[in-house]
Amino acid sequence: MEDQEILSQLNTIIGGAVRKKDLLLTPETTAKDVPGWDSLTHMIIIDSIEKHFKVKFKLNEIMNFKNVGDTIACLQTKGLK
Amino acid sequence: MNFLNKIIAALKAHPGRQAFCIQDTFYTYSQLFSRVASIQSKINENCPGEQNVGIVINDDIETYASILALLFLGKTYIPVHPGYPSDRVGQILEQGSIKYLLSKKEVAYNGAETIVTGGYTPGSGIAPVPPEFAFGNTNAYILFTSGSTGVPKGVPITYHNLDSFVSAFDALGYGATEQDRFLQMFELTFDLSVMSYLVPLCHGACVYTIPDNGMKFMSIYNVLVKHNITFALMVPSVLANLRPYFEEIDLQDMRVSLFCGEALYKDVVTEWMACVPNARVENVYGPTEATIFCLTYQINPGQITDYNGIVAIGAPMAGMGAILADEHNKQLPDGERGELCLHGDQLTPGYLDPEKTKLAFFEVDGIRYYRTGDISFRNEAGDFIYCGRVDHQVKIQGFRVELSEVEFHLRAITGSSNVVALATSNANGLTQIDVIFEGEKADTEPVMDALKTKVPTYMLPAQIHFVTTFPLNTSGKTDRKALQKMIVQTI
Numbered sequence: 004m005e006d007q008e009i010l011s012q013l014n015t016i017i018g019g020a021v022r023k024k025d026l027l028l029t030p031e032t033t034a035k036d037v038p039g040w041d042s043l044t045h046m047i048i049i050d051s052i053e054k055h056f057k058v059k060f061k062l063n064e065i066m067n068f069k070n071v072g073d074t075i076a077c078l079q080t081k082g083l084k
Numbered sequence: 085m086n087f088l089n090k091i092i093a094a095l096k097a098h099p100g101r102q103a104f105c106i107q108d109t110f111y112t113y114s115q116l117f118s119r120v121a122s123i124q125s126k127i128n129e130n131c132p133g134e135q136n137v138g139i140v141i142n143d144d145i146e147t148y149a150s151i152l153a154l155l156f157l158g159k160t161y162i163p164v165h166p167g168y169p170s171d172r173v174g175q176i177l178e179q180g181s182i183k184y185l186l187s188k189k190e191v192a193y194n195g196a197e198t199i200v201t202g203g204y205t206p207g208s209g210i211a212p213v214p215p216e217f218a219f220g221n222t223n224a225y226i227l228f229t230s231g232s233t234g235v236p237k238g239v240p241i242t243y244h245n246l247d248s249f250v251s252a253f254d255a256l257g258y259g260a261t262e263q264d265r266f267l268q269m270f271e272l273t274f275d276l277s278v279m280s281y282l283v284p285l286c287h288g289a290c291v292y293t294i295p296d297n298g299m300k301f302m303s304i305y306n307v308l309v310k311h312n313i314t315f316a317l318m319v320p321s322v323l324a325n326l327r328p329y330f331e332e333i334d335l336q337d338m339r340v341s342l343f344c345g346e347a348l349y350k351d352v353v354t355e356w357m358a359c360v361p362n363a364r365v366e367n368v369y370g371p372t373e374a375t376i377f378c379l380t381y382q383i384n385p386g387q388i389t390d391y392n393g394i395v396a397i398g399a400p401m402a403g404m405g406a407i408l409a410d411e412h413n414k415q416l417p418d419g420e421r422g423e424l425c426l427h428g429d430q431l432t433p434g435y436l437d438p439e440k441t442k443l444a445f446f447e448v449d450g451i452r453y454y455r456t457g458d459i460s461f462r463n464e465a466g467d468f469i470y471c472g473r474v475d476h477q478v479k480i481q482g483f484r485v486e487l488s489e490v491e492f493h494l495r496a497i498t499g500s501s502n503v504v505a506l507a508t509s510n511a512n513g514l515t516q517i518d519v520i521f522e523g524e525k526a527d528t529e530p531v532m533d534a535l536k537t538k539v540p541t542y543m544l545p546a547q548i549h550f551v552t553t554f555p556l557n558t559s560g561k562t563d564r565k566a567l568q569k570m571i572v573q574t575i
Contacts, residue, residue, distance in 0.1 A: 034299065041541065042300035043481070046325045046512055062329040066302050 030072030094288035238436030248429035262288030319482035345482030369397035404428035
């Protein structure tokens with residue numbers, strides 16, 4: 004799966020979690036840039052991403068997610084089709 | 085020895101040991117107390133006669149040094165969260181009679197002058213220490229909890245209350261020493277923070293704080309692993325968030341793992357025990373009004389007492405007692421359900437608002453009791469078991485929230501009288517607030533924006549629903565249980 008396609012799907016997942024339909028993520032976007040993406044929402048977002056892409060992150064991987072691009076890079080290591 | 089003298093003894097015995105680790109920077113006891121002395125001179129210069137002094141809380145050494153500076157002067161500290169809406173801060177300043185705020189940087193709050201605590205000069209020396217502190221019934225701190233009428237409720241805790249807590253804590257036999265590394269994961273507006281910084285300082289141990297920005301649960305896990313934490317008091321929400329990853333967690337150095345602030349579930353804590361194989365694990369309980377916590381229950385695998393999956397809250401600590409009472413303040417026998425009422429040395433003298441004190445405290449045979457609002461019963465082993473609430477108070481990540489306070493603000497914002505706030509569970513099993521308006525669906529963004537100016541983030545609803553007509557119960561009142569069922573079906 005292309006990075007752009009993953010980004011688009013993350014946009015839908017994260018937009019839904021923070022209730023912002025017009026959210027426009029980029030690989031550089033961090034949680035701080037998105038109102039409502041707080042500590043609690045973060046774990047719900049992670050859970051939703053895991054379910055959506057049918058993958059399981061390791062704790063150490065999640066801890067290294069500094070921005071959306073890191074999440075995309077990690078998803079790419081999971082062999083998405 | 086009182087808690088202040090314990091801290092001084094630790095400082096004298098271990099001036100070069102680490103007292104705090106804040107965002108990977110260590111501060112020794114000596115460095116900490118140099119800052120305490122520096123801040124004390126500023127207090128003495130600017131507001132020597134003020135009893136209540138606010139502190140703008142941040143995750144920095146100046147905040148903790150400010151707390152100690154005030155405590156060692158026998159003053160009363162009142163934490164003020166810089167992220168709280170200005171209305172709420174204004175209410176706290178007014179109720180707490182705060183004219184001065186200690187802050188690392190200049191802040192602009194109406195009616196309060198800032199004393200800047202940053203810009204400390206090394207070599208200010210250790211604070212002079214009187215041979216014996218005895219501040220007794222003076223207030224050590226005042227914390228504000230959610231109030232059902234939209235105004236935060238001020239709970240003062242005295243030096244005597246704190247002394248009693250520290251003595252009772254030591255009597256539990258955790259054996260805290262200067263070798264321990266304590267987790268401090270709480271905002272300083274939340275009284276569990278007081279145990280997490282005060283107990284380690286009384287024993288010459290080191291306090292490891294959690295950054296106040298970033299992803300909290302990740303930061304907690306990071307600190308637990310990176311610094312081999314030996315002693316951690318946490319809210320059960322942390323476990324709910326880390327549970328999917330328990331298999332990866334192995335904290336061999338953890339000696340004591342305590343949980344407080346929310347219902348602790350038997351299945352989750354049983355799994356957690358495999359992550360902390362060498363730890364004594366306990367569920368501790370107590371409202372802010374009874375100083376941090378005052379009941380404890382030691383968890384032994386295979387023998388966990390629970391009710392509906394919620395672990396027992398245990399028995400009172402030294403100096404404290406608990407009874408079950410009916411609505412007429414009559415004590416109920418063991419086995420019967422009633423409202424858990426606490427008495428003893430850790431009990432606050434009462435709220436800042438005497439009217440609220442009258443509602444929550446009562447006296448029988450010269451003993452003063454506090455009605456916790458928690459329904460409980462006591463089993464044959466003498467352990468109290470939590471069964472629910474008598475009112476609409478809920479816990480969100482450990483924070484007390486009166487659902488009626490959320491409703492109060494929403495009514496004021498929207499002008500709608502038919503709004504109900506309820507507690508529900510999210511996908512991770514964590515408690516969240518859902519709000520239901522009676523009427524047709526409307527844009528909720530302006531409402532949420534307005535609510536953000538009135539209440540702290542943890543009180544904001546996670547979901548807003550609309551129901552055309554509210555169901556009514558047999559008394560003609562809004563049927564909250566039916567509404568709860570309706571929204572659970574729609575989530």
